[in-house]
Amino acid sequence: MRRYFFTFLSFFIFSTTIFAQNIQSPKEFLGYELGTRFTNHYRVVDYYQYLAKASDMIQLEEYGKTNEHRLLQIAYVSTPENLSNLESIRKNHLANAGIGTAESTANKAIVWLSYNVHGNESSSTEASMKTIYELITAKKAWLQNTVVIIDPCINPDGRDRYVNWYNQVASVPFNSHQKAKEHDSEPWPGGRPNHYLFDLNRDWAWATQVETRQRLKVYNKWLPHIHVDFHEQGINEPYYFAPAAEPFHEVITDWQRDFQTQIGKNHAGYFDKEGWLYFTRERFDLFYPSYGDTYPTFNGAIGMTYEQAGHGRAGLGIMTDEGDLLTLKDRILHHHTTGLSTVEISSQNAERLNSEFKKYFDNKDFTYKSYVLEGNTHRIKKLTELLDRHEIAYGFTANATVKGFDYETNSQKSNRISNALVVSTNQPKANMVKVLFEPNAKLSDSLTYDITAWSIPYAYGLKTTASKTLITATEKQPNFKGGLFETNAAGYIAPWNTVKDAAFLSQLLQQGIRVRFTEKIFKHNGKTFDRGSLIITKSDNKKTAAFYKTVIDLAEKHEVKLSDISSSFSDNGVDFGSPDIKEIKLPKIAVMSGKVSRSLGFGELWYFFEQELKFPVTNIDSEDFSSNTLYSFNILILPDGNYSKLFDSQQLKALKSWISRGGKVIAIKDAIRTFAGKEGFGISKKEQEKTENDNNLVSYAKSERQNISNYITGAIFKTKVDNTHPLAFGYGDSYFTLKLGSAAYDYLKNGHTVTYLEDNTAVSGFAGHNALKNIKNTLVFGEQKIGSGSMIYMIDNPMFRMFWENGKLFMANAIFMVNNNAFEL
Numbered sequence: 001m002r003r004y005f006f007t008f009l010s011f012f013i014f015s016t017t018i019f020a021q022n023i024q025s026p027k028e029f030l031g032y033e034l035g036t037r038f039t040n041h042y043r044v045v046d047y048y049q050y051l052a053k054a055s056d057m058i059q060l061e062e063y064g065k066t067n068e069h070r071l072l073q074i075a076y077v078s079t080p081e082n083l084s085n086l087e088s089i090r091k092n093h094l095a096n097a098g099i100g101t102a103e104s105t106a107n108k109a110i111v112w113l114s115y116n117v118h119g120n121e122s123s124s125t126e127a128s129m130k131t132i133y134e135l136i137t138a139k140k141a142w143l144q145n146t147v148v149i150i151d152p153c154i155n156p157d158g159r160d161r162y163v164n165w166y167n168q169v170a171s172v173p174f175n176s177h178q179k180a181k182e183h184d185s186e187p188w189p190g191g192r193p194n195h196y197l198f199d200l201n202r203d204w205a206w207a208t209q210v211e212t213r214q215r216l217k218v219y220n221k222w223l224p225h226i227h228v229d230f231h232e233q234g235i236n237e238p239y240y241f242a243p244a245a246e247p248f249h250e251v252i253t254d255w256q257r258d259f260q261t262q263i264g265k266n267h268a269g270y271f272d273k274e275g276w277l278y279f280t281r282e283r284f285d286l287f288y289p290s291y292g293d294t295y296p297t298f299n300g301a302i303g304m305t306y307e308q309a310g311h312g313r314a315g316l317g318i319m320t321d322e323g324d325l326l327t328l329k330d331r332i333l334h335h336h337t338t339g340l341s342t343v344e345i346s347s348q349n350a351e352r353l354n355s356e357f358k359k360y361f362d363n364k365d366f367t368y369k370s371y372v373l374e375g376n377t378h379r380i381k382k383l384t385e386l387l388d389r390h391e392i393a394y395g396f397t398a399n400a401t402v403k404g405f406d407y408e409t410n411s412q413k414s415n416r417i418s419n420a421l422v423v424s425t426n427q428p429k430a431n432m433v434k435v436l437f438e439p440n441a442k443l444s445d446s447l448t449y450d451i452t453a454w455s456i457p458y459a460y461g462l463k464t465t466a467s468k469t470l471i472t473a474t475e476k477q478p479n480f481k482g483g484l485f486e487t488n489a490a491g492y493i494a495p496w497n498t499v500k501d502a503a504f505l506s507q508l509l510q511q512g513i514r515v516r517f518t519e520k521i522f523k524h525n526g527k528t529f530d531r532g533s534l535i536i537t538k539s540d541n542k543k544t545a546a547f548y549k550t551v552i553d554l555a556e557k558h559e560v561k562l563s564d565i566s567s568s569f570s571d572n573g574v575d576f577g578s579p580d581i582k583e584i585k586l587p588k589i590a591v592m593s594g595k596v597s598r599s600l601g602f603g604e605l606w607y608f609f610e611q612e613l614k615f616p617v618t619n620i621d622s623e624d625f626s627s628n629t630l631y632s633f634n635i636l637i638l639p640d641g642n643y644s645k646l647f648d649s650q651q652l653k654a655l656k657s658w659i660s661r662g663g664k665v666i667a668i669k670d671a672i673r674t675f676a677g678k679e680g681f682g683i684s685k686k687e688q689e690k691t692e693n694d695n696n697l698v699s700y701a702k703s704e705r706q707n708i709s710n711y712i713t714g715a716i717f718k719t720k721v722d723n724t725h726p727l728a729f730g731y732g733d734s735y736f737t738l739k740l741g742s743a744a745y746d747y748l749k750n751g752h753t754v755t756y757l758e759d760n761t762a763v764s765g766f767a768g769h770n771a772l773k774n775i776k777n778t779l780v781f782g783e784q785k786i787g788s789g790s791m792i793y794m795i796d797n798p799m800f801r802m803f804w805e806n807g808k809l810f811m812a813n814a815i816f817m818v819n820n821n822a823f824e825l
Contacts, residue, residue: 004136023054023137026129034126035329037316038163039376041156045071047129056080057136057143064214067195070156072214077135089147090222096358097223097300097427109146109350110344112224112301115199117292119158120191122233123331128152130332131339139340142347149224154211154292154683155193155200162191162312173545174316176325182315189599190229191312192771196611197603198801201229202288202450204295206390206803207437208607220391225353226346227301229292230335232310236321238277239334240284240307241267246445247287251431252297253363255356259302259349266345267338276334287443287449287453289435290801298435300360306338337738370424370471371437372402372417375462378498378559380421382805383460384477393427396420398403404467407439407457408734410718410763415465422473439466440764447705453765454803458716458736461806468726487548491565493529494555497730499612499805502812504558505534506615509586511550514540517817518744519580519726522573527563532729532817535576536567540583584816589615590633592641594622601640603667604799608811622646623634627654634662637817640669640797647674656680660787662821668794672745675791682751682784683793686744688774708768712742712775715765719755726817727754727783727792730809736763737780737796738804742771744778745795751784755810781810783818790819 052060052075059076066072076086076583088103093110113131115124135143145446153159170182177183189197194209203212233240242260264280271278284292284305297303309320310331317327317687329351346353373380387394396419403414426435435441436456443452457464494515495501508515516535521528541547555562568576575581589609593602602619609617617637620629625646630636647655652675659665667675675681721728721735728735735755748755760776781798784791792814798807 013263015625022506023051023131023133032231035316035327035332038122038166038328039126039129040163041070041153041160043260044125044129044152045073046167048073048075048132051075051132051136055136055511057083057140058132059083061218063218064210066157066211068157070160070232072156072211073152074218075132075150075152077132077150078143078146081141082143082147086147091125093354094223096354099223106354107145107350109225109226109346109353110149110222111146111226111228111346112149112151112222113228113230113339113342114151114154114292115230116152116159117154117190117229118199118231119155119160120162120186120309121195121197121230122159122191122312123232123308123310123328124230124335125153125159127187127230127332127335129341130336134336134340134522135343139343141233142343144347146343148343149222151215151725153214157195158191158193162186164314165191170315173743176317176319178318183313183318186312188593188595189602193599193603196607197599198607199232199600201292202290202801204292205290205390205454206801207386208802213389216389223299224296224301225357226342227292227296227303228339229303229305229306230339230343231305232314232331234305234311235309235314235318235326237307237309238279239271239309239338239618240279240282240305241338242304242306243281244293244304245282245285247285247443247448249287249289249294250442250444251434252286253356253360254285255359256297256302259353259356260304262349263342263345263438265303268340270337270341270707283449285445285449287441287448287452289432290453291450300357300427300431300434304351306335308334324752328568360431364430366425366430366434367468368404368434368438368466369469370422370467370473371433371457372397372400372404372415372461372465372467372471373421373423373457374417374419374464375460376497376499379460379462379805381559383421383462384458387423390429390432392423392429392433394421394423395475396477397422397471397473399424400471402465402471404465405439407455407464407466410439415463417465420766421462422471424470424473426470437466443766446708446713446766448713448766451738452764453714453716453738453762455716455764458764459738459804459806460738487552489564490539490567491535492504492551492555492562493524493565494534494536494560494562496530496532496534497809499808500558501534501560501730502809502816503613504554504560505816506613507554507558508536508551509584510615511554512544512546513550514578515579515584517584517729518574519582520574520578523571525563526571527564529563530729531724532726532813535581537567537568537576539568567745582820584820587635587820588633589617589635589637589815590620590629591617591637592622592625592639592643593619596622596643596646597639597641598670600783601797601799604797604802605637605639608808609800612808613812627651627658630658630663635664635666637666638668638671638674641671643671643674652678652680656786659789659791662788664790664792664814664819665792666792666811668799669740670743672793672795675793676745680786682748683791683792684746686746686774686778709770710742710768712739712762712767712771713765714738714740715767717757717763717775718759718762718763719757721755722752725752725754725783726819727752727781727810727813727814729817736806738800738807739775740800742768742774743795744774745793747779748782748784748793749775751782751791753779753782755779755781785819788821792818
């Protein structure tokens with residue numbers, strides 16, 4: 001019997017060894033050594049699918065596709081026993097977060113490794129293949145108590161954009177000279193962003209992009225203990241790993257801080273042995289909630305960014321400024337080393353990871369217990385969709401008096417509310433609720449890597465009270481449907497308050513339905529209608545056979561509540577034949593792209609028109625632009641960018657001629673610099689006030705910190721609004737703007753200053769004291785008439801990252817409402 005046992009055991013060991021030996025390495029499968037060329041995404045997919053078939057230590061899950069139909073997938077890596085019990089492991093783990101019920105005590109470390117969120121930081125996907133292979137062949141012992149989840153490429157569209165370009169221009173063998181074409185700037189827009197040119201590493205919290213939305217579904221099924229986001233930086237920078245720099249958001253626990261340091265020291269041991277340089281505790285902070293390190297951190301993980309030298313410039317190999325050759329092989333090896341080191345120390349600390357993870361979710365010590373939000377039902381619904389993506393619980397309350405912090409007045413007061421959305425901290429995602437909803441996040445250091453304000457009540461334009469007591473709410477949601485419509489009415493009136501209303505208008509116009517809007521308030525059938533309300537009459541659409549069906553079907557689709565028109569005679573105010581009731585012409589829109597435009601700014605507009613308004617626009621590359629091009633369009637949008645070389649004196653003259661005939665230019669953020677102070681354009685930069693540092697010597701060591709007094713790093717300000725102007729239809733008399741810089745422009749002297757900043761006090765976020773002095777009494781949004789056309793200036797970008805929901809209607813107004821008498825094409 002004993003002999004039989006040893007024979008069986010010997011056979012088992014022999015079989016297992018052969019099984020491992022039969023698994024092909026990346027080199028054997030791909031036909032080349034990692035680091036000698038870049039691997040296209042489809043081949044990465046092939047290798048992972050091969051591994052899942054060849055090894056019983058890997059399970060694959062396809063979690064979606066990109067806009068360009070590339071596969072998104074994750075790999076679960078662990079022992080066969082753990083993988084067979086994967087669902088039980090997941091449930092036991094989530095029970096520590098207060099989600100569901102445990103079948104047994106959680107005792108596995110859950111480690112998630114995310115690669116290539118920026119497409120041209122391309123070494124990490126290569127490293128992922130090396131890492132997964134070594135885990136299942138050489139590092140099996142770590143997997144006894146650890147489940148590793150690997151996402152080999154978060155951004156396949158961007159990565160293939162970069163890889164395809166590099167493979168087209170690279171020398172064979174590679175040329176390491178920095179001036180070689182393969183190290184030149186990538187063609188616009190570069191490989192960093194996704195299809196719609198969004199930075200996916202700023203989209204975790206806002207979830208505007210399809211990759212993020214699909215990833216969050218599976219991420220929230222796990223909420224790992226550890227999450228690593230692999231990146232690259234400039235070619236002359238050594239490797240960066242945790243611990244992170246200040247500021248840390250205050251919800252981050254001492255354990256989360258401490259274990260980052262432990263992980264960093266583990267990495268340091270490997271790097272020191274090899275003589276590789278690295279740095280920690282600089283540049284990369286843990287404050288802004290929409291990163292691949294902070295979002296996981298605020299959901300209980302040890303979230304970390306790892307940065308390798310290289311980026312899109314390095315290619316297969318490049319000489320650094322110090323004369324060292326940096327190769328793709330080096331970059332892969334460094335990321336591979338930190339990836340394995342992360343799994344190693346996590347496995348060694350599995351028990352502590354589980355206990356501390358549970359403590360994170362046990363915390364219920366919050367100043368504000370409930371956030372109560374009122375406002376337009378479309379915006380409320382839009383917010384609930386975001387909450388659903390993050391699996392944040394919410395409810396509704398019919399009628400109550402709520403005492404607490406009032407966001408509108410920035411003060412403590414009591415508010416009578418009805419049919420309000422309630423988001424409270426008595427739930428597993430309590431820390432995330434605090435981070436997203438608190439009025440002003442606490443900053444421990446003003447030197448930050450990104451914006452310092454993002455509070456959802458301001459971003460969504462909702463009347464909000466933060467209460468220190470828990471507000472009772474039910475799960476029942478209000479009815480968001482449009483309602484019943486009269487099918488033989490003389491016409492309909494539709495509201496104009498949100499982008500949903502603008503999308504409804506967009507579809508009407510494209511269906512050939514003639515629509516008017518009112519520039520004055522009027523009363524009809526006992527109901528008051530505000531400026532911007534849409535008027536759709538049967539008399540304007542006599543030639544449209546399916547008028548009623550078209551309008552009603554579109555209203556129901558967009559959940560727009562229509563009011564029936566019985567007569568063109570109003571109760572009071574303007575009648576429907578008034579000159580102040582104006583027809584909305586179907587616009588022909590061009591959006592400038594190419595080297596002069598910042599790709600992210602263009603992408604925001606591209607996404608807005610294509611995915612939200614669903615209205616066609618024409619993308620014009622600046623390389624192909626000429627003044628003659630303008631006459632195919634009546635609206636030109638200039639995203640954030642530098643257009644000074646494109647619009648020289650002759651081109652500016654041609655542009656003014658086109659505008660004077662009825663054209664409309666919408667210039668956003670830095671695009672405005674092209675026109676400031678130029679003849680015929682009414683925009684001018686505000687003269688910089690002399691600051692206290694102008695004549696003072698500042699030491700080199702203090703210069704960076706001193707300079708931040710001149711900057712605004714994403715702060716929220718309350719502005720005043722002239723809502724009688726079409727650019728502000730649908731708004732009240734104030735608007736909270738997200739200011740992304742210190743650029744300041746005077747009020748328009750020969751135009752309409754529509755939205756402006758009188759009070760320069762930041763409601764939320766950091767703004768340097770010198771910058772604050774300069775932005776007082778300055779323009780935010782305005783219109784200047786030039787002949788029959790208009791220039792529209794948007795100093796702050798209302799489309800920023802597509803999460804500032806309350807700003808989007810300004811863009812819709814600029815398109816459809818402002819000076820809508822464009823020349824016929």
